[in-house]
Amino acid sequence: MSFTQNxxxxxxxxxxxxxxxxxxxxxxxxxxxxSGNLKVLSIVAGALCVHDEFLLPQVSGQVCEASKPIxxxxxxxxxxxxxxxxxxxxxxxxxxxxxxxxxxxHVYVPQFPDPIQSLFKLHSRLxxxxxxxxxxxxxxxxxxxxxxxLRVHDTxxxxxxxxxxxxxLKNYIGQYFA
Numbered sequence: 481m482s483f484t485q486n487x488x489x490x491x492x493x494x495x496x497x498x499x500x501x502x503x504x505x506x507x508x509x510x511x512x513x514x515s516g517n518l519k520v521l522s523i524v525a526g527a528l529c530v531h532d533e534f535l536l537p538q539v540s541g542q543v544c545e546a547s548k549p550i551x552x553x554x555x556x557x558x559x560x561x562x563x564x565x566x567x568x569x570x571x572x573x574x575x576x577x578x579x580x581x582x583x584x585x586h587v588y589v590p591q592f593p594d595p596i597q598s599l600f601k602l603h604s605r606l607x608x609x610x611x612x613x614x615x616x617x618x619x620x621x622x623x624x625x626x627x628x629x630l631r632v633h634d635t636x637x638x639x640x641x642x643x644x645x646x647x648x649l650k651n652y653i654g655q656y657f658a
């Protein structure tokens with residue numbers, strides 16, 4: 481039994497680099513290209529099929545910071561926002577929840593390219609690293625050591641509301657979601 485499938489793609493999915501690839505379920509995956517362009521794809525009979533396209537919002541004034549040690553002090557360098565996906569989750573009601581590289585969370589619905597809700601700076605500049613939905617509760621974990629708990633509503637507006645924040649010490653984050 482072979483678990484590999486050779487796929488020959490004759491035309492590019494994007495005209496740029498692919499910055500991230502996220503598995504959404506057994507059949508769908510999410511690709512992120514430059515400028516926050518997103519495509520939900522599947523492989524059908526050896527060919528790529530585009531199911532939907534989305535766009536990460538451009539956040540004016542938001543920058544990602546990086547500190548670089550120079551002898552005895554740190555100098556902060558500012559970079560333009562890094563508009564690519566760091567984690568993605570497809571909920572049972574076909575809502576797509578995306579965590580980006582700057583710590584923001586975005587909610588998308590099919591056939592609409594812009595997010596219906598965005599929560600900015602939910603995590604630090606290191607991004608959202610994990611998303612899990614259980615019943616009507618969404619858990620997000622970031623590389624900043626925080627677990628954010630959000631309530632998922634069935635409305636079209638304000639889908640997510642923040643419930644609590646938990647700071648982890650030096651424990652492994654996986655034990656909370658097993």
